[in-house]
Amino acid sequence: MNGWGIIRGLGVTLRHFFGTYAEDLRRGKSRYFTKQGVRERSASTVRGIFTVQYPEEKLIIPEEFRYLPFLVYDELESGEKKIRCTSCGICAKVCPPQCIWIERTTDPVTGRPVPAPVAFYIDIDICMNCGFCAEYCPFDAIKMDHDFEIASYDRKAEHIYALEKLLKPAVYYQSIRPENFAREEASRMEKEAKTSSKS
Ligand code: SF4
Ligand code: SF4
Structure with missing residues (x-):
């Protein structure tokens, strides 16, 4: 009717x-x-x-929600920040819109590359939130954030994230993705146990 x-x-x-x-x-x-x-x-x-x-x-955001990537660092007992990224460049290679730019640290004495980034940029207006960078990183160094409140009036100053802005502690990662964090820690401990039993 x-x-x-x-x-x-x-x-x-x-x-x-x-x-x-x-x-x-x-x-x-x-x-x-x-x-x-x-x-x-x-x-x-x-x-x-x-x-x-x-x-x-x-x-309430589900654990697997993903927005922008961030870089994870571990806090050592000495209070030092240990950045997990080795500047291997895999994330930049797999990023579909190519919005990651990395510069590797160089030893000032030997001139040899050091496995740590001296610069790391992500253009967050180009990032399509696909999560490939986090999926492919072999060191669990880059993860997808839940924070979506990033509006600003100045694209150049606010939307090209540099290393300092990208870095977040592992405890933050644990707080937003507890199940992923626990799974990765268990796998890391298992690998470490296997390595120490061989040596
Ligand atoms: S975030 Fe991961 S994949 Fe990207 S450069 Fe660092 S270690 Fe490599
Ligand atoms: S989430 Fe996707 S688009 Fe964004 S930086 Fe990572 S790989 Fe690139």
Whole structure:
């Protein structure tokens, strides 16, 4: 029958409209501006309103969400930052839009290359968030970040990320991707145990 779809659509809207008040009465203020409230409103079983009040509220990001890459460093007991990147250049090679630029460190005495980057740039406006760099890095040195709030008025100053801006500690990586981190650490420990048993 003509118009039946419109009536059904309005029915859905009304169900959500009244459902919002019913849930507000049942749950009270805890439904808004709390992590649990956002989690409940993001579920497929939600009753009533399901939108979030961005930027005051943010959707809960799944672990595998990826936005821009960042470089991981480990914090040594001495407080020194140990950058995992060896400037091997694999990430720059596999990057489809070629938005990574790396310069390797050179030993000032011997002139030989040192496996560490002296410069590392990513043009984040060209990055297509594919995650290839993180997939192919043999040293777990580059990972995909969850931070998507990067708007600015100055592309040249703010959107060409240099080494200092790209570096983040391993504990940060662990906080946004706990399962990936645990899996990689377990694999690293296993490899280390095998190497030490051989020697
Ligand atoms: S981030 Fe990884 S793949 Fe890229 S240069 Fe550094 S070690 Fe190589
Ligand atoms: S996420 Fe993809 S496009 Fe962005 S830097 Fe990595 S490889 Fe390049």
